[in-house]
Amino acid sequence: MAIVFWLCITVLFLDLTGATRLWFGWMAKIQFLPAVLAANVGVTVLWVVVTMLIGRIYCSVICPLGVMQDGMIHVADWVHRLRTKKKIGLYHFWAPRWTHWMRLAILAVLCVGIVVGGGFVVQWLAPYSSYGRIATSIFRPVALWVNDILADAAAERDSFAFWHVTWTQFDLALLVTSAVTLAILIVSTIVGGRFYCNNICPVGTVLGLLGRRAVMRIHIDADKCVKCGLCEHKCKSMAIDSKRCFVDNSRCIDCFNCLEVCHKDAISFGKIKASATTTKDEKVTVDATRRTMLTTAVTLAAASQLKAVDKVTDGGLAVIEDKKRYERQTPICPPGALSLKNLQQHCTGCQLCVSACPNGVLHPSTGLLHYLQPTMSYEVNHCRPECHACSDVCPAGAILPLGKTHEEKMQRKSSLKIGRAVWVRENCLPVAMEERCGNCATHCPTGAITMVPLGEDSGPNALRVPSVDDERCIGCGACEHLCPVRPFSAIHVEGIEVQREI
16 A cells, blocks of 8 residues: 555656546645645544554555655665675664654644744655655656657657657756755664654654554563564664563554564554553653664765756757746746745645646745745746646645636636736847837737837837736736747746735
């Protein structure tokens, strides 16, 4: 189940067609922290009840970051066995007291961040979002590279099963952030198994507190146990102290590795009787904390840089200069975000909307207050009226659905104002080069741009420049994208604080 969930959620970030999001999109919306931020009471209550009944099954099966760590643990354990030529596992019980207070402090920081609307704090601590950034910036380029190889092979056989895809959402800040996160996970996994899950991840802390007294949980029978230590060294969460026959169920993730290796049937999973809840040694150490020390310095993982896209040439002679991204005074929020404030409060920066955007207009922001949250830019395309992919996939309530049916979503999006077009006089072709143009007015889907005479001459041969009706402009960016002026368009879109229907 863990592998299936991990593969399906990974596909959500790697899919180039968007088709699988219709099948697996619900897997993103049942993630714990996004459900809390989206005020999804049903999902939140579901995981609270499940955890109180059978423990932290969410962390071992549903959370993609946790499952990826399990894969790292298996690799680290295999290398350890190969290097030492011993069958004994890599980890052992070690729960210093300071880790208990560290995990509570991190949870407190997250709670404060949610209350005050500090999305910047939440996105650094949300496990699902951390995995989303890794999948988008590290796994996705690899998937695109493989896709291009398959496209070349298919083309040689006159097949159109695959086609070349140009990725326009590459962002250095996102790549560096994801590489650092991945490096922390690798180091913490090697040193302490699921150290990250049980000492840093706030979701693990909340579910650990709930699962500590779960109805069904792991228990060691002290009368049968011979203290061989196999269960302790096999436990990836370092939750078992075999010397005291103690299981810290707040760290246990129900992987059941301990049940597989115990040869004396001393370990069981089920309802524990009140008299058998703790041993004498457990009562003394019941407040012992959960995890391992992070003792190794974080090393920055080397990340392969995306291959630069070849510039388009005119007949092989003149190079057409690429457009550059505007530094907008107000960021453009995706349609359905409601406002900059709502986006900042709810967005966890998971990058699922960025991966889902078929037009390449969504990018992770580099601003301090909105770091890695989606913002829009139109140098490679514009936000098409028929597209509503970003609002369909957001699991955290940062981008709300535009409607229930496709027709309803299209109708609302065509009238939803997300920005306003601004004309830059000195860049415009009629002004700068005295040449006729009118691309912006021709392609404006709402008719918000009209061409007016540049000077006093209003005859049919007079030069004309665009005039923007702010009440009709929705900020889709068609004018900015299709403007022939480079590197900066003669007309660009500025965001607005609060979206509204016109």
